Amino acid sequence: MKIDQKQKEILVARAKEARSKSYCPYSGFAVGAALLTQDERIYTGANIESASYSPTVCAERVAFFGAIHDGARDFSAIAVVGGESDKAISSFCSPCGVCRQVMSEFCRDDFLVILSDGNQITEITMEALLPARFALKETEKGGKA
Numbered sequence: 335m336k337i338d339q340k341q342k343e344i345l346v347a348r349a350k351e352a353r354s355k356s357y358c359p360y361s362g363f364a365v366g367a368a369l370l371t372q373d374e375r376i377y378t379g380a381n382i383e384s385a386s387y388s389p390t391v392c393a394e395r396v397a398f399f400g401a402i403h404d405g406a407r408d409f410s411a412i413a414v415v416g417g418e419s420d421k422a423i424s425s426f427c428s429p430c431g432v433c434r435q436v437m438s439e440f441c442r443d444d445f446l447v448i449l450s451d452g453n454q455i456t457e458i459t460m461e462a463l464l465p466a467r468f469a470l471k472e473t474e475k476g477g478k479a
Contacts, residue, residue, distance in 0.1 A: 335372050335410040337446055342457070345370055345413035346450045350423070352378035352393065358419050360385060365416035365427060367393040369401055372408035377401040381416075394433040398440065411446035411457075412437070423452035434464040 337345075345368045353366025358381055365381040379396025394414060401409070416427030426449040429437065437445065443461035450456075460467075 337370070337411050337448075341370070342411075342413070342448050342455055345376070345411060345448055346415065346455060348376055348378055349393075349413040349415045349450070352380045352397075353415055353423075354380075356380040356393070356419060357382045359383065360387070362419050363416060364419035365393040365414065367397045367412055367414050369394075369397040369412045370410045371401060371406045372410055373406075375401075375406065377404070377406070392430060392433050394429050395436055398436055402440070407440065409441050409445060411448055413448040413450065415450050415452070417452075423450065426451050426456060429463070435467070438464050438467040 348368035349366040352368060353364050356364035356366065358364050360383050367379045369377045377397045377400045379393040379400065381393045383390045394412060414427055414429055415423050417423045417425060428449060429447065437460060441460045443459060445460040446457050447463050448455060448457045
């Protein structure tokens with residue numbers, strides 16, 4: 335599915351809305367994500383922290399896990415925005431390594447990761463974001479693993 339500029343802007347706007355629901359009292363870093371399925375549904379997520387940190391979950395995984403729980407398996411793009419919770423977004427916020435691995439489980443090489451600094455939008459493909467990744471296709475019979 336080809337994503338046009340208007341769809342990218344909508345995803346960024348939805349990610350910004352999701353960011354407002356972040357629970358980040360420990361880091362003070364609020365992140366929002368908006369995930370687009372092939373059939374054009376949008377799932378959002380915000381980071382949710384825990385005082386012991388390891389149970390903390392990122393916005394991207396909240397969006398993915400909600401979509402997967404709802405039965406979605408074909409994804410086109412995700413928009414991610416983040417920054418200090420008490421300030422406007424002013425820089426690009428890229429997914430962490432754990433989120434990149436989760437995305438690689440469910441997304442093709444051409445899956446788009448859309449980032450915004452509050453003004454500009456940039457994008458990167460899954461293949462460029464996590465090259466030489468360990469993906470499901472690698473573990474299937476006949477894979478490279």
